[in-house]
Amino acid sequence: MMQGRSEMIGDAAGPRYSIDAVRYRPIAEARRQLADGNWLDLTIGETLRQAARERPDTVAVVDRDGVTTYARLDADTESVAAALLDLGLHPGDRVLFQLGTTREYFTAFYGCMKAGVVPVCTLPQYRSLEMEHFAQATDARAIFVQADCNPSFDQVGFAQQLAASCTALEHVVVVRGERDGCVSLAAAAQAYPIEEARVRTGDVAPNALDVAVFQLSGGSTSLPKIIPRMHGEYLGAVRHLSQRYDLTDADVTLWGLPLVHNAGTMFAVLPVTLDRRTLVLQSRLDMREMLELIARHRVTFTGSIGPVAAKLLEIDDLHRHDIGSLRQFFALASAEAVERHVGLPVGQMFGMTEGMVFASSPHDPPAIRHRTIGYPISPGDEVRLLVPGEEAEVAFGDIGELCFRGPSTLTGYVGDEEATAASFTASGFMRSGDLMRAHDIDGTVCYSFEGRIKDNINRGGEKIGAEEIEALVARHPDVADVRVVAMPDPIYGEKVCAYVIPQAGCDCVTVASLGEFLLGLGIAKYKLPERVEAIDAFPLTRVGKADKAMLREMVAAAIAAETRQTA
Structure with a gap:
């Protein structure tokens, strides 16, 4: 098992940088998950340091403005981490993210990981109603904001106004731009030579139980709820996801969707350093450009969340594009139609930020890939389909509410005990609010999505x-x-x-x-x-x-x- 520069779990009794209002798993459970291979005894910052030692000159991330090698990303993020500590931020402090799909996202994200600072993964589209809520709910001390994310909206000015209205929010870090009174990410990335930066960050040593990021739920009744994802469990889930798709360090992923989401983190951000998988970024969805990027960079893996599949099906001259490098494609729906259109294995999947992911393997039969969402990616996941509002299981093949527990299942919504209590059964299964049906296909139990209870x-x-x-x-x-x-x-x-x-x-x-x-x-x-x-x-x-x-x-x-x- 990979180890970082700190002892990781070792003799620890819990997380090194505990955050109020976060529920942590008992250390005995953490050790069991590590022993079972469901978690990794590693932190996200260490995955980048290891990747840079092993493959310094390999390209990690590509976007329309250029490429970043592992060595360059490691050096820049070490400097960013030191600069964040110089600002007075401490491990465990929270920072808001309002960033798009660019290489600079990785500089900001992994800089935070190395400083032990916790990104709150919000969207650039959010405005004052949402952002004031997240700033106050997390006591965020800084906001990372992309200056050129929206040419018709002053994202930096908005962040400055937000900082003025939220007392804990002290710093605005500008990505892809500069503004008086703000911190420049580009300058922070060049503030320290790497060895000097490592001395500054040397005492920052989170373990696998520490919170890595605050993700957001797809809440149905109010503003999204806040979900803590910890280093060890998040990395373990990403490893299982890559294994389900048979992805290796020889694969190249294309991602044209938000990086900040749980899906972006699991499919794109963390595999770059954990699996040493080169990532090609597309800042805005454009199907012709997507097909050109596949050909240019010999992309082997990509997929659809949102409108990608529908727009791909509209391309009636697909045969004119060289997509021969693609080995597989994932989708939330329309897998059969997309597979027929592109001529390579396509499987449907389903995921929740609360910690459950279903997917099929490219080697699974079409009945599983096309008619179901697959089966849980982690062998430690347990699934029950219950009568909605009750604790009784439905008969096999009947529709019931998806309830689950496992190595990455939510421990509790941050600062929302009422929502947490309402979300679990008496036996500790998370209620999803989604309706599913179980199927036995060639001896594999898999699931189909049948609708929602949540509004x-x-x-x-x-x-x-x-x-x-x-x-x-x-x-x-x-x-x-x-x-x-x-x-x-x-x-x-x-x-x-x-x-x-x-x-x-x-x-x-x-x-x-x-x-x-x-x-x-x-x-x-x-x-x-x-x-x-x-x-x-x-x-x-x-x-x-x-x-x-x-x-x-x-x-x-x-x-x-x-x-x-x-x-």
Whole structure:
């Protein structure tokens, strides 16, 4: 087993840099997970140091602006770590991330890992409503922000305003740009020669139990909840994911989606250093560019979260592109259609930031790859399908709520004991809110996704809580009541539809007027309703609640009728 420069777990009684409001696993369980091979006794910063020692001149990351070798990334991030400590940050402190898909993300991320500083993985699209919440909930002391992420929005100015309104937020670190009064990541990366930086960071020695990052849930009822992911378990999950896909250091991954998400971290960020797998980045989704990058860099592995699969199916001259290096492709849906289109193995997968990932192997039969989401990536994962709201298991083959426990399962939402208590069964299984069905295919038990209990919308991989949007729409003076549901979309899978009961004497709000109002409240643009339906009264269930299933059927039927009319 790989070891870093510190003793890692050794005789430790727990994490080295404990954070209040985080639930940690008992040391005995940690040792059991390590012994079983489900965790790695290693930290994320050490994976980069080891990779640089073994392959200093190998290319780690490629983007449109150039390449970064392991040696260069190691030196730059060691300097960043030392510079963060010079700012007065300490191991265990939290910092907000609002960064896009560029090589500089790795400089910021691994710099934090080496300083023991914990990134809070937010999106550049988030605005004041979300960012103030995350800053206050985590007591974040700094924010990393990308200056050129959005040419029509002053991301750095926004970060400065956020820092002025949040007392704990002391530093703004600017990535891909500079601004007076802010710290430049580029300057921090060159502040120290590597050996001098190593002296400065030498006393920072987290272990496998320490928190590496705070990820965010796809919450259904409010702003996303905060999920701690620890070094050892996160690395163990990434190793299992790579093994499921038969990926090695000879593979080249292409990633054109957010790096900051759990999916980006597991498929792209951590395998660069853990598995020594070269990563090619695409800053914005463009299918023609994606195909060119596959050919240029001999990409062997990529996939679809959100609109990638749908847009790939629209390419009708795929035979003109050299994608012969690709060995496999993953998808959240439409695997059979994509496989038929690209002519290589495609399998569906499913993952939750709370710690459960299902996937199939490229060697599995099509029935598993196409009709199911596969099976748990870790041999330590346990799955139960329960009657929703109860603790009884459904019969094999019946639909039930996915409940799970295992080496990476959430220990508890940060600072939210109520949500934590509501999320577990009496026997310690995490309730997912997702409906699944078990199948036995050629002796392998695998699962198919059958819908959701939780009331959220999945817009191209970004989860939007329906109740969060309803509470904000209800503040509009012309709205008497509102229900928000998912409506089907051929590219993003789902978008937000708002069914609105107007105030007496008022016209129904429009998509444009409602969007302007909601943006004024400070929410991310991708959460805005993209269809508004006026309604006199909501259909009701037998217990008198608004029947959202019926509303979803109504908007789907309306969209289908409109599509037929324009065909």
